[in-house]
Amino acid sequence: MTDKGSTPNHHVKLSLQTTLTSEQQEILSDEALQFLERLVQRFASRVPELLAAREARQAAIDAGTLPDFLPETSHIRDSDWTIQGIPDDLQDRRVEITGPVDRKMVINALNANVKVFMADFEDSFAPGWDEVLDGQQNLRDAINRTISYINPENGKEYKLCDDPAVLICRVRGLHLPEKHLLWQGEAIPGSLFDFALYFFHNYKQLLAKGSGPYFYLPKLQAYQEAAWWSDVFSFAEDEFGLSRGTIKATVLIETLPAVFEMDEILYSLKEHIVGLNCGRWDYIFSYIKTLRNYPDRVLPDRQVVTMEKPFLNAYSRLLVRTCHRRGAFAMGGMAAFIPSKDPERNEWVLNKIQTDKSLEAKNGHDGTWVAHPGLADTAKAVFDKALGARRNQLDISREQDAPITAAELLEPCEGERTEEGMRHNIRVAVQYIESWITGNGCVPIYGLMEDAATAEISRASIWQWIKHGKSLSNGSVVTKALFEQMLQEELIVLELELGRDTFQQGQYQEAANLMSRLTTSDELVNFLTVPGYEYLP
Template sequence: MSFGKEIHLTVPIPKEAEHIITKESIDFLAILHRTFEKRRQELLGNRKKVQESLDNGTPLTFLPETKNIRESPSWSCAPPAPGLEDRRVEITGPTDRKMVINALNSGSKTFMADFEDSNSPTWTNMVVGQANLYHAIRRQIDFEINGKQYKLSEKPAVLIVRPRGWHLPEPRLLIDGIPISGSLFDFGLYFFHNASELVKRGFGPYFYLPKMEHHLEARLWNDVFSLSTSHLGLKQGIIRATVLIETLPAAFQMEEILYELKEHSSGLNCGRWDYIFSFIKKQRAHKQNVMPDRSDVTMTVPFMNAYVQLLIQTCHKRKVAAMGGMSAQIPIKNDSDANERAMNKVRADKLREVQAGHDGTWVAHPALVKIALDIFNENMKGPNQYHIRREEVTVTDKQIADSSVPGKITEQGVRDNVSAALSYCAAWISGNGCVPINYLMEDAATAEIARVQLWQWCKYASKTDTGKTISPSYLQPIFSEESSKVSKLPGIDPGHVKIASEYMAGQVKSQWPSDFLTSDLLVHLEGVGTVGGKSKSSL
């Protein structure tokens, strides 16, 4: 199938996705790429400049040049779109067929179908995942396996899609010799095939936008939305996007991000785990920011509390949803006491969120939906809490960047980080981006925290509570021991554990940690790195 000599795929199109990867859809992606790729690269370059400034000791602050946006009382965002008025519980997960049906039937208000952190971006995952959403929207996704039927309910959850962040490419689709942005690939295919159908069914194309670090990145998304809507001849404003505030720079630009997406905005989300990762990574050059065990960095420590309070105040000031974060707990079978303790953690977390003023929350497992719903139903009588303005809150730039966290570094905490990083990276390379580890449903953010903490502890020769100095040589036997354990887990390829172990061993010796492990490990996925080889084909 030929689409032009300047567009190339490095992998075959799966049969299940032949209606997704078409001449028309690829032509649309090419328009997006050729219009926006230069700006994307400029914005990624700006991230490096900000990091250099932070490394040199210049702290992040609220931007003086956008003070008028923050202080103006005269603007607000778009009203909630159909199906997004009440978002009290949202479930998230990757886009495999069974997961899509179970999530849509879970009883949650919405389902965030994830092409990002809970997904390993194998070619099959990306394009067959698009096919699954295409069929779910048209109620054509039902199937039977081993005598068990999977069928959509009469009133499934409202669908929201999370594309990859601006930093990730889709290396298996080359346009003019350059890989297309993963963001534009994921957004573009979903929007092209489904926007009109969603509007016909009374909803719209709704998105979660991850990993942004500047309000100009939100402006880029807004321009993508406007062009895409116009190109398909649809009414402007049908798109809604919720932005995950999961980087430290974005915490200083919440109002500006909402402003840039104004007619397309449906709020902000506390992407708590990625936020912790970003907090450590961005302040990497300063020893005073060394953190204790990952388990000590809770939502109640000063910098996390400040970010939550500011997010709720900002969203309600502009009349959009302030979404809470993920409860990663999953049911613990065959141990009722341990399961009850885990579920009580979920209840406490959701109660804290609703009482703080959040309009909804995230869960990772269908069994947690009712627990979260009960908490929000009891404490939030209306569809949201936009009326709770939190005008008494004042959050300073120093509070946002406050790295004081009580706790200590324990040998078990070190080992837990090694185990989590190895387990997740090996599973990700194998094609699974949503991994149960120690009765928690983990995605890339957990592995990222583990990775940068191990790097940070080595960089600054931190000591455990027993007085042992953490260094690459101290970690070497722990990597070996945990690699052996992880290799024996069901579904884990020992060869992938070896890759993960070598990667992590290199990371803890580096001057600086890499920006994202997903960028580093992408080369190990199908079809990546084969450009110019036998698998390259013109579309």
């Protein structure tokens, strides 16, 4: 356990690439840095190996070996076992809200009519250095109940309510570095940085109030990655004298390879895991990315790729069955809509939420996600009705279902590719990328709260349409030239929509250049946030 007599910063082998303010020094204290260093020394070298394994697997898929359940782990899938257990304050997760870690958002989300707030350092967050450290400070203040915020424009004050939501921290994915701290000349994994600081500063206070250090783990592709996280958690528990399983995690099943290893992921983390989540938007992106070489599995316009589509509904039902068999929660996906001031439009939004959440509740999910506090009541009403006196749906086993096959999970998706859909994708992606590279990862665009997955789907879809020479419904073949022409035309549309001043003061041309580079590259770039990170301070 780290004690008060720990060595000062200059003995830490981590190399800090910037100077710190006094507030930042509180977060990156000597003790916190030493704990982070021990994690990095022990675990960072495995991350490139895990990422290389992803590439090797993708190369096999590209060469014609479709994803499937692993024969070598059938004993895990076929045997009876359950996870260690779920803490009391996580037994009811019927509605969760997600969002980035800026101060006002943290307060509003914790005060919303939800059970859980997932504080996000990942897809709805652009990890600039100051923002990352501010986010850690905001979460620590929220846990210590010292957080408040005064709007500088109108003087309105925001404070925590008496019964805030349970806090879960989503760390960055394994692919994202933290360039401001180097270990042996290399940027450290952003995931270890986020985990270390949140855990170190908050575990005592969380445990003292009957909660605990809870995490969401994004973008996992294989059970070996889950096992790595289990080792990280166990190491942290041992360092601070905590019992095994004090740290709890929910894993997002938001990649196509991971859906074939859900049992194995649960098993690898069984002391620490409490559930899996249908990360539907990233899952759609991953379907495109994983099956990029297969012309018969090209997706249509993203607007028509809904949870009713067979490959997505199979994924939802398999997740419920797998989780509940193991005593773990099966969380539903994100409702990205935001309320509208127009009554007619708002009624349409609420009806969409009700339909979407009813499907999840019927499938047996234990809860769901919303992106805006204004949708919490509608989502909650659906799950209140489905749950009745129960706190969750762990009793729904789906054991009578026919087994979900690999063919169902990979089934091609019907639907049109339209010029309107392609142009819409371009406008959304450019606006989102512009916002991200200027420091904001959570953006309302055309009535949806968009995060990185949206832009990923948009650029990957068009990349795949170009690769396979697919036609739009009007007969036009999608080529690099057609995309570049539409991109320039849609920049003009955006300038009209946003206003000349807003457009010229922003970085829309830089965003368009990045989108062009990603969409017309010969090889599909894995994540736009990796080259995008170069733009962030």
